[in-house]
Amino acid sequence: MKKIINTKNAPAPIGPYNQAILTGNTLYISGQIPLDPATGKLIEGDIAKETKQCMENLSAILNEAGMTFENVVKSSIFISDMNQFSEINTVYASYFDAANAPARETVEVANLPKFVNVEISMIAVL
Secondary structure, three states: OEEEEOOOOOOOOOOOOOOEEEEOOEEEEEEEOOEOOOOOOEOOOOHHHHHHHHHHHHHHHHHHOOOOHHHEEEEEEEEOOHHHHHHHHHHHHOOOOHHHOOEEEEEEOOOOHHHOOEEEEEEEEO
């Protein structure tokens, strides 16, 4: 059985999906872009700030499900420019204990929703 997870502290879905689905002890979080849930506006022009907003959106969804970044077992990062990997990685790393960091892939893509520069999704387990 699946449970829909949605919080007003992360951007509302912009399509036919939910912020996250909890099934058993596993939480599948939809990709988060740098959209500020309070204003509905994109954070643009600074990849570190964009990445931080993605991570804050993910944090809000994890919290709604009763979890933290310590529960994350897998991350997927999609970026529009691999030359920004180092800056993205620095922000991303600040949310994890290096010894307990999740599995991850980072992929450069041609375009992302709303033509943002970064999108991050996660899988977490209680």
